[in-house]
Amino acid sequence: MKIKTKIILLISIISLLFVVLYSGFIYYASANYSFEDFYKRLEIRAVTTAKIQLENGQDLNAIKEVKQEYLEILPEEKIYILPVPSEDSLQAEAIRLNIPISALIEIKEQKAASFRQQNIFYSGIRYTAGATDYIVIVSAENYYYTHHIAYLRNLLVSLLVFAVVLVIIISFWFSKKLIQPLQDITTKMEDISSENLQMRLPLSRNDDELSTLSNTFNGMLDRLEAAFESQKNFVSNASHELNTPLTSIIGEADVILSKSRTAQEYREAMVVILDAAEKLSKKTKALLFLAQTGYNGKVVKFDKVRIDQLIWDVKGTVDKIYPGNKVILDYSLLPENPENLQMLGNEQLLHLALSNVIMNACKYSNDDIVQVSLGASVSQIIIVVKDRGIGIPDTEIKYIYDPYFRASNTNAFEGYGIGLPLSRNVVKMHRGELLVTSVLNEGVTVEIRLPINN
Amino acid sequence: MKTILIPTDFTIESLNTLKEAIKLQSEKVNVVLVYFAGTPDSITEMLFFSKENYLSSFQSERFQEACQILLNTYASKVNSFRIELFSGFWQRVFTSFLEINEVDEVFIPKNYSMKLKNPRSFDPLPYFRKCALPKRSIPWDSNVNVPEKDRVAELFLQISHA
Structure with a gap:
């Protein structure tokens, strides 16, 4: 896989994971809160209704007033008041009221319970008035749950889609920006061959890892170039520096061999040739010495x-x-x-x-x-x-x-x-x-x- | 210890006087280069005036490097080295300048004329010639048309007749 794709994937996955976690948490917390809140409201209604219906005293009017004034009627609000049923009639009561029997038992034993059937929420309490125990159950449709939570869910999902698009775009741009200098270096490096070793990578102004890389490459090119050139230098030097003494040796030998000479002439010619050959030997040694560039080991x-x-x-x-x-x-x-x-x-x-x-x-x-x-x-x-x-x-x-x-x-x-x-x-x-x-x-x-x- | 004074115009060629002057010394000396230039006269410049900054603003890196080379070469002969600014316009002021700096001998170039590149600078040679201290002139061939003009290399290649 290319580094670019890797970066895109990594950034996208991490950011999306965050977005999903956040939205999930928000959704869960809001739903939970709306449940709790609604059950409390139902319970208040159950208590006030029980007080109004089952007790008689002077302050009843006040409670009634408060209820009418401040407790609005919830959608589909229903109130059931019944005396605590005996063990045997529990089943019948549950069917009559269309609620699970376990809920009735819970109210009877725990004195309070809340449960829900689809969108209808129930809250029941056990209320003692005088000598008799009653069960008061209030039920209503949770408007906040059905509407608000649905709205929140839609909002979060559309946000998620938006986030996906945004994250992909950003990670694409980001990876491109990260990779760009590397690609530049690659393109430049491809241009450099043994023919144009004098070319160098451009150095960016900031002192980051990539400019260190370019610097290292340039240093390597410096050494390569010097190695290449020292070889060429040797060839160029050798070709004209060695030629002169060689020509004089050949010329001298040619002339002396063109006809028969006296021993003295031969001796003189040999002295000239020896002199030239010595020069040649010295030059060759010196040139060979220069050709050893210090690169004999692998490092300078x-x-x-x-x-x-x-x-x-x-x-x-x-x-x-x-x-x-x-x-x-x-x-x-x-x-x-x-x-x-x-x-x-x-x-x-x-x-x-x-x-x-x-x-x-x-x-x-x-x-x-x-x-x-x-x-x-x-x-x-x-x-x-x-x-x-x-x-x-x-x-x-x-x-x-x-x-x-x-x-x-x-x-x-x-x-x-x-x-x-x-x-x-x-x-x-x-x-x-x-x-x-x-x-x-x-x-x-x-x-x-x-x-x-x- | 002797103190010698040498005029400079912050060109490398003018350092020849210094080079030859130190060569002529047989024992340790204090060396003072002096640059002749008026001080700034605008109020802001006067407010923030510093002799060191003012002097170093005229010196090129090459000049400083050339000085360092000379000081390295004659490290055992030079006890101290400093560059001074002279900005009085009268001979009398110059005389007291010599006294304050405890100068014992002055060296001047024989046939080199100072390059006054800075509009405030003025020619030190007339003041030097008039002063009462022992003075020696250093001759050399001033050649404008050399490849190394104004390079540090000029310091190495100047041939003097002293």
Whole structure:
């Protein structure tokens, strides 16, 4: 069963149960009250009539007056007065008066009884006047019972029908409202595939369970995206970084083999080939190192990372891949307290992110000077990477985080537009920020901010 | 302990004076930044005037962050750090301001002109140049056309000749 139907059923059943219970109780209590009340009225009539009929004294007139004045005649009111019958004549009397014999016996023994036959209500008392005992029975139709209770019953039933309709409508609306955000999330999730992993679920403003769910999904997407991209990044890096030394090896070998050479020439060629192969080996190792994204276990492990150490490591990696780079590490604004350089993070991922940024800086400035500075404020570690490269056109700077986007002035450089979005994702995963500012043909400054662990 | 006074306009570039001034210190100092601006003159503003709020209304988060970075870097050299407001228009008032704050030395930028973004603010440099205390000027290349203009990154990348 769908959750929606479940909610509708549950709400309807609970509310209807309440309505039925309430109306049942009201109906029962009102009927009961109208019975009691009517029997009392009949009893008063029985007592007054007995007094008037069976006794004689001065105050009789007063009672008569009161009776005429205040006790209205009930519909179908009948009064029976008879001396208490003997055991034998009870049966005959009961038939004559058309009342059950048990009632007569009860009046005789208990001195009072009330009972009813359909709509006719009876109240009888045993009255002693002088030496003789009488039985006085008053009967009348209970108008309140026949009419008012019927009206109340109709009212309650129609109310019940109305309540059913209302409850169903409300529960329908309610379940729809409850389910709606879930459905929204489902629709959005269906749109996200490996092709557009950069899409995220929208976050609602209030901090409820559903926005926690969306947040969790988004976090998962961040990690997935980073994993996917790091693989793509490896392929993209490998395809053009490995090509250069390979081409030089093949070219050198081709030339040297085209005709017979002296031993000296062979030796020189072999030195060139060995050099290129060594470079190739270093690059492959470095690239493979970057391709390990820290996802080898099933979860991303966050440990304490010293950022200054990390930058040294990154420089080592960059040196292997771009042997001719001019990266300058500037630690002049390093905080005195080393704790300010520590953060919780995944070293592999941060290494990947930072090396991407620095390698981009080297690449797009044709191995010009790249300045990498490090500092820390109270809550954030700030890494600044500045190059003197080609820069990014102003109109395109807002697209640089889109995967596969490449600025219009990058045709001379190989690349797939994967590195920067990947770096930004990694920084985002660490609750940091990556800001890029640029002046065309002057260079790009990348500011990476990471939260300090404390 | 020495107290040094440095003018500021709450831009990150102006913090270069601070950076170089602290670098030149050999022992612990008290650092006072001063912002030159007139106080508000409408009656409601005067009624609820607070120097701290008034000063922090001009400071961007980036500026505060840049200050924190500098204080982190030179934590052992800076004994205390505060930002003061100067709103007297006369040189005499400035002289007594220096006395009250027990300033021993002032640092001013050599070829940087203060950005007076707030209509009430005024240029502190003439007052500094006229004061009798020892003063040093800090030169640096002011380059408007850099990508990191007005970013925290600017603090890292400014090259000074001091």
